[in-house]
Every structure is written in C-alpha cells, then in structure tokens.
Amino acid sequence: MTEGSDECSKGACSTAAKETSRRLNALTKTEIPENKLKKEEFRPRIRWPDLTVQVFIHVGCLYGLYLCLVSARLYTTLFAFLTIYLSGFGITAGAHRLWSHRAYKAKWPLKILLLILFTITGQRHVYVWALDHRVHHKYSETDADPHNAKRGFLFSHVGWLVLTPHPDVVEKRKAVDMSDLEADPLIMWHKKLYPPLFFLFVIFLPVFTPVYFWNETIWNSFWVNFNARFCITLNIAFFVNSVAHMWGQKPYDRYISPVENLAVSLAALGEGWHNYHHVFPWDYRTGELGNSYNPSTTFIDFFAKIGWAYDLKFASNSMIARRAKKSGDGSHIWGYGDADIEKEDLEELNKMEDFN
Numbered sequence: 001m002t003e004g005s006d007e008c009s010k011g012a013c014s015t016a017a018k019e020t021s022r023r024l025n026a027l028t029k030t031e032i033p034e035n036k037l038k039k040e041e042f043r044p045r046i047r048w049p050d051l052t053v054q055v056f057i058h059v060g061c062l063y064g065l066y067l068c069l070v071s072a073r074l075y076t077t078l079f080a081f082l083t084i085y086l087s088g089f090g091i092t093a094g095a096h097r098l099w100s101h102r103a104y105k106a107k108w109p110l111k112i113l114l115l116i117l118f119t120i121t122g123q124r125h126v127y128v129w130a131l132d133h134r135v136h137h138k139y140s141e142t143d144a145d146p147h148n149a150k151r152g153f154l155f156s157h158v159g160w161l162v163l164t165p166h167p168d169v170v171e172k173r174k175a176v177d178m179s180d181l182e183a184d185p186l187i188m189w190h191k192k193l194y195p196p197l198f199f200l201f202v203i204f205l206p207v208f209t210p211v212y213f214w215n216e217t218i219w220n221s222f223w224v225n226f227n228a229r230f231c232i233t234l235n236i237a238f239f240v241n242s243v244a245h246m247w248g249q250k251p252y253d254r255y256i257s258p259v260e261n262l263a264v265s266l267a268a269l270g271e272g273w274h275n276y277h278h279v280f281p282w283d284y285r286t287g288e289l290g291n292s293y294n295p296s297t298t299f300i301d302f303f304a305k306i307g308w309a310y311d312l313k314f315a316s317n318s319m320i321a322r323r324a325k326k327s328g329d330g331s332h333i334w335g336y337g338d339a340d341i342e343k344e345d346l347e348e349l350n351k352m353e354d355f356n
C-alpha cells in the first residue's frame with residue numbers, strides 16, 4: 001500500500017492504480033481508526049434474559065437451602081450434595097483437563113461417563129465451554145479473555161455471563177483452534193442435542209430421583225435438586241475464574257494474576273492451584289503436588305490404572321523448578337539448592353550435613 005502510494009506520487013502508475021491507492025488511503029484514514037475507537041469506547045450492555053435467569057437461579061437457590069432446613073427430607077439434601085460432588089468431575093476431569101487442555105487421553109467408556117457427569121452440571125455444552133476456556137488461557141486477562149479478572153470480581157465471577165462480550169472476545173473465539181473437538185463425533189453430538197440433554201440430566205433425573213425413591217415432594221425436589229444444586233455447582237466453577245485469579249500465592253509466575261488458593265481447591269475438586277495451571281495448562285494434575293487435595297487428579301489416576309485414561313502429560317520436577325526460579329514470587333521452594341531457602345535455615349542445614 002505504502003509502495004503503491006509512493007509510485008503514484010512519482011506519476012508511475014495508471015489511473016486505476018491511483019484510484020486503488022486513493023481508496024486504500026481512505027480506508028487507512030477512516031475505517032481502521034473507527035474500529036479502534038469502537039473497541040476503546042466499548043460499553044457492555046446487559047443481556048436481560050441472561051440476567052433474569054441468573055437472578056432466578058440465585059434467589060431460587062436461597063429458597064432451596066431454606067427448604068433443606070425446614071421441609072426437605074435429609075436424603076434429598078444429601079443427594080443434592082452428592083450430585084454436586086460427583087458431577088464436578090465432569091467439569092474438572094472432563095470439559096477442563098480432557099477436552100479443553102488435552103492433558104490426557106480417554107477411552108470411550110470414560111468419555112461417556114465424563115460427558116454424562118458434565119451434562120448434569122448444566123454448564124452449557126462441552127464445545128462452547130472448551131472454546132471459552134481456551135480463549136481464557138490464550139488471551140488471559142486481556143480484553144479478549146471472556147471472564148477477564150482485571151474487570152473486577154463480579155465481572156469475572158458471573159457478570160461476563162449477563163453482559164455483551166467485548167469485541168475482542170468475539171474475534172478471538174473465531175481464531176482459536178477447535179479442530180480436535182470438531183472432529184470428535186461425541187462432542188459434536190453433545191452440542192447438537194444439548195437442549196434435550198439439559199432437560200433430562202439437569203432437571204428431570206435430579207428432580208425425579210428423590211420423588212421416585214423416597215417420596216420427596218416435587219416442589220421440594222425442584223428447588224433443592226435442580227435449583228440450589230445447579231446454583232452451587234455454578235458458583236464453585238465461578239470461583240476458579242474470580243477468586244483463583246485474585247487472592248493467593250504465585251510460586252510459578254508472579255507476573256500473571258492466577259494464584260494458588262486452597263479454599264478454591266477444596267471446593268472445586270483440586271482446581272484452585274491456578275498459578276501452576278496457567279503456567280502448565282497441559283499438565284493433567286493442574287497442580288504441582290498432584291494428589292495433595294486434588295481429587296480430580298486421583299480420579300484420573302484411578303482410570304489410568306484400569307486403562308481407561310492414558311497418555312497423561314505432566315511437567316517434570318526440573319521444568320517446575322526452572323520456572324519457579326525464573327518467575328516465581330519466592331513462595332515456591334522446590335528443594336535443596338533453591339535460592340529462596342532462608343539463609344539461616346541453609347546455614348543450619350549445612351552444619352547438620354557436616355555432622356553426617
């Protein structure tokens with residue numbers, strides 16, 4: 001374009017080329033800055049239907065918890081919490097570690113199990129979950145991150161689901177490679193059939209199991225086993241996007257916002273070791289310490305033992321030590337020889353060695 005303009009100024013181009021050059025210059029002067037302006041002036045709008053759904057789910061959750069205390073049978077409450085716990089593996093070991101990050105491979109019986117568990121959580125279909133999650137990792141905490149934690153706690157927790165997305169999110173959703181999931185008939189089938197699957201696994205089965213097996217009322221079961229259960233699972237997943245991007249230590253990379261947060265790990269089956277996870281997103285353990293409060297890792301290890309999970313990828317100790325030394329905040333001590341060991345401790349340790 002620049003070359004063309006120069007040539008034209010020297011009179012060495014035809015009328016047609018001059019016209020092309022004029023149009024290109026006009027484009028540069030007007031359309032590109034306007035696009036830039038659009039992004040700079042972006043003001044999200046409220047998506048009222050989505051906001052209504054979220055308000056209904058959250059208010060209904062409080063009512064469901066109230067019913068747990070005053071009229072629901074104990075089995076109904078236990079069933080709801082057991083469902084929350086077990087279905088969570090569909091998110092952590094399934095949509096997250098298997099399908100979003102390809103951190104391991106699974107045989108079809110495990111895929112089916114994870115797909116059913118994930119569907120029970122009601123967190124949209126795997127394809128769109130993995131798409132947003134890949135965009136989140138690739139463009140973390142920029143305008144292209146769907147739940148950019150730099151926009152505050154409320155936005156990264158739930159606000160992103162009720163506001164129109166930033167234009168960069170829309171653009172990058174198209175740019176991320178999803179060919180592996182597009183080639184997986186199971187995932188595309190799940191995407192296509194998601195509305196009836198949602199009705200069956202998120203509403204019908206959780207609500208009618210207590211009604212059928214221990215004569216719970218439909219009213220109690222709906223508010224406890226659909227509404228409260230669904231809302232609690234949602235919020236646990238939201239904590240990974242909000243809390244685990246805000247409060248905690250950064251042993252592996254102090255220049256990024258994700259942190260190590262025990263409380264989130266306790267609630268989210270081991271998904272709170274988020275500083276590690278953003279540094280090594282392909283590690284199936286999503287945490288350095290593997291099974292130290294990380295039930296999702298134990299879950300995958302179990303299925304690896306029986307041969308349903310295989311090709312597990314994980315970072316070696318030296319990879320982790322290298323990264324922690326290079327960019328950690330000093331809260332990571334990988335072992336003897338680490339520069340962050342307290343000077344006094346090291347001196348005492350060396351003396352102890354002298355005795356040996």
Ligand SMILES: [Zn+2]
Pocket residue numbers: 136240241245258274278
């Ligand atoms: Zn994250």
Ligand SMILES: [Zn+2]
Pocket residue numbers: 096100101133137277281
């Ligand atoms: Zn991830």
